[in-house]
Amino acid sequence: MDVLVDGVRQAATLLARADAEVLGVLWTSLQVSGTATLIALLAGIPAGVVLALTRFPARTLVVSAVNTGMGLPPVVVGLFVTILLWRSGPLGALEILYTPTAIVVAQAVIAAPIVTGITLAAVQNVPAKFRLQLVALGASRPQMVWVVLREARLPMLAAIMAGFGGVISEIGASMMVGGNIKGQTRTLTTAMVLETGKGNFDVAIALSILLLVLVFGINWALTAVQQRR
Amino acid sequence: MRRAMWMAFLVMTLALGQAVSAQSPAPAGARTVIVSTTTSTQDSGLLDVLVPLFEQQTGYSVKTISVGTGQALALAARGEADVTLAHAPAVEKKYVAEGKMHNRRLVMYNDFLLIGPESGPAKIRGDKHVVAALKKIAEAGARFVSRGDKSGTHVLEQSLWKTAGVTPAAPWYIESGPGMGATLGIANDRQAYTLSDRATLLAFSRRVDLKPMVEGDRLLLNIYSVMEVNPANGPRVNTAGGKAFADFMLAPETQAVIKAFGVDKYGQPLFVPIAGKKDEDF
Numbered sequence: 279m280d281v282l283v284d285g286v287r288q289a290a291t292l293l294a295r296a297d298a299e300v301l302g303v304l305w306t307s308l309q310v311s312g313t314a315t316l317i318a319l320l321a322g323i324p325a326g327v328v329l330a331l332t333r334f335p336a337r338t339l340v341v342s343a344v345n346t347g348m349g350l351p352p353v354v355v356g357l358f359v360t361i362l363l364w365r366s367g368p369l370g371a372l373e374i375l376y377t378p379t380a381i382v383v384a385q386a387v388i389a390a391p392i393v394t395g396i397t398l399a400a401v402q403n404v405p406a407k408f409r410l411q412l413v414a415l416g417a418s419r420p421q422m423v424w425v426v427l428r429e430a431r432l433p434m435l436a437a438i439m440a441g442f443g444g445v446i447s448e449i450g451a452s453m454m455v456g457g458n459i460k461g462q463t464r465t466l467t468t469a470m471v472l473e474t475g476k477g478n479f480d481v482a483i484a485l486s487i488l489l490l491v492l493v494f495g496i497n498w499a500l501t502a503v504q505q506r507r
Numbered sequence: 508m509r510r511a512m513w514m515a516f517l518v519m520t521l522a523l524g525q526a527v528s529a530q531s532p533a534p535a536g537a538r539t540v541i542v543s544t545t546t547s548t549q550d551s552g553l554l555d556v557l558v559p560l561f562e563q564q565t566g567y568s569v570k571t572i573s574v575g576t577g578q579a580l581a582l583a584a585r586g587e588a589d590v591t592l593a594h595a596p597a598v599e600k601k602y603v604a605e606g607k608m609h610n611r612r613l614v615m616y617n618d619f620l621l622i623g624p625e626s627g628p629a630k631i632r633g634d635k636h637v638v639a640a641l642k643k644i645a646e647a648g649a650r651f652v653s654r655g656d657k658s659g660t661h662v663l664e665q666s667l668w669k670t671a672g673v674t675p676a677a678p679w680y681i682e683s684g685p686g687m688g689a690t691l692g693i694a695n696d697r698q699a700y701t702l703s704d705r706a707t708l709l710a711f712s713r714r715v716d717l718k719p720m721v722e723g724d725r726l727l728l729n730i731y732s733v734m735e736v737n738p739a740n741g742p743r744v745n746t747a748g749g750k751a752f753a754d755f756m757l758a759p760e761t762q763a764v765i766k767a768f769g770v771d772k773y774g775q776p777l778f779v780p781i782a783g784k785k786d787e788d789f
Contacts, residue, residue, distance in 0.1 A: 364585070364587055365586055365587055365741050365742055366585055366586060366587070366741040366742060370742060370743065371743075373539075373743065376541065376570045376572065457570060457572045457573075458573070459570050459572075460555060460558075460571075462570070472549070472550075474688065474689070475546065475550050475685075475686045475687075475688040475689065476550045476552070476688060476710055477688050477710045477711040477713070477714060479714075
């Protein structure tokens with residue numbers, strides 16, 4: 279128990295004196311996972327809309343693939359992205375392995391199916407008759423999509439929260455493609471594993487409290503927007 | 508209102524993109540050195556002291572990839588690293604013999620300890636010979652936790668079992684998997700014997716009540732070597748950078764830093780520098 283108390287006290291101390299290393303790790307996590315979520319939104323929302331509003335052969339197959347992707351294990355993504363980015367791999371010339379960019383790539387791959395899947399479900403939940411009505415009223419297709427997305431905006435915010443929450447707390451991919459390098463690719467979760475490995479349980483607890491507060495803060499802000507009436 | 512939100516979104520996107528690209532400048536190829544090494548060098552905090560020194564002295568930027576010795580060498584053999592700092596002499600020599608690694612030089616050592624519960628069933632406390640002690644553990648069927656991850660510690664443990672002529676097996680032999688720290692936790696929890704390096708044991712001394720059983724045996728010396736990666740292993744190996752890091756590890760100033768490391772925190776040094784020595788000297 280004393281470990282937990284120490285951890286909470288340590289978290290307060292680290293925050294109070296604005297520990298440069300902790301703030302750096304926090305900032306890296308925010309940047310990397312924020313950017314990855316944005317990329318996932320840019321790719322996932324259009325993909326979800328297209329999947330929801332069109333019919334084509336093998337659509338069920340694609341939708342099943344997206345639904346599977348929503349539970350993609352981060353270590354699997356980490357492994358494949360690592361192999362792709364290896365110096366000897368097909369994308370080795372980019373030399374981005376063990377950089378924040380590599381983590382962004384892996385996390386975007388993890389978050390994109392989550393955003394796509396939730397968008398797909400959200401748009402499909404808008405009644406088809408509503409769409410027909412819009413078209414009947416003379417809406418062009420882009421106008422129709424825009425109105426439908428606005429109708430679906432509450433679950434869409436859930437897509438952002440799920441995507442961001444998923445990547446900021448994942449560890450497997452960040453560790454593999456980032457390498458947990460001090461001052462470069464150390465994120466909240468990889469730092470936690472390292473500190474636990476070092477036996478610094480109080481620091482690890484402090485970091486986990488930071489992570490929870492951060493995720494809660496962001497979800498709170500998004501929920502406030504979502505529930506605003 | 509909506510416009511304002513979109514603007515905010517856009518600004519955030521740009522700011523984040525900027526920040527990330529600012530943090531990872533265009534691939535600086537030859538200015539970056541990738542060091543693959545073992546978890547113990549990082550967990551002990553030694554690299555956190557040495558890497559900034561090296562970067563200051565040479566202008567190289569270092570990426571340290573801390574993994575088990577097995578993986579550290581495997582990555583180097585694929586040309587995914589430029590230089591390797593490892594502690595499994597038998598495996599290292601194999602890689603050198605195969606031509607995957609060049610110029611293996613001893614850097615420092617610390618030692619391993621066989622630790623266990625004070626009133627353990629194998630009655631090995633104070634034994635001088637680790638191999639004999641392991642035999643007793645096997646005969647008593649006393650619980651032993653292994654790293655099981657091809658780390659330097661695991662490689663040494665396996666070779667010791669081999670010398671003892673014992674094939675360790677369940678149920679008394681437990682293979683854990685995670686790093687040294689977690690393994691100590693498991694051993695402590697199960698009141699089992701295990702093999703640990705001194706640095707990690709010191710770091711965990713507050714939470715582990717297992718006691719040293721056998722220490723000081725020549726076989727328990729934990730020798731770290733630095734090796735440069737053969738550029739033929741893969742494209743884009745930074746040979747000059749790898750050599751610079753290896754030379755740095757052996758420089759007298761660096762060796763002095765190694766010698767003093769850990770004294771302030773543990774009251775005793777964690778590593779003994781041995782630049783210039785050979786395997787035969789031990």
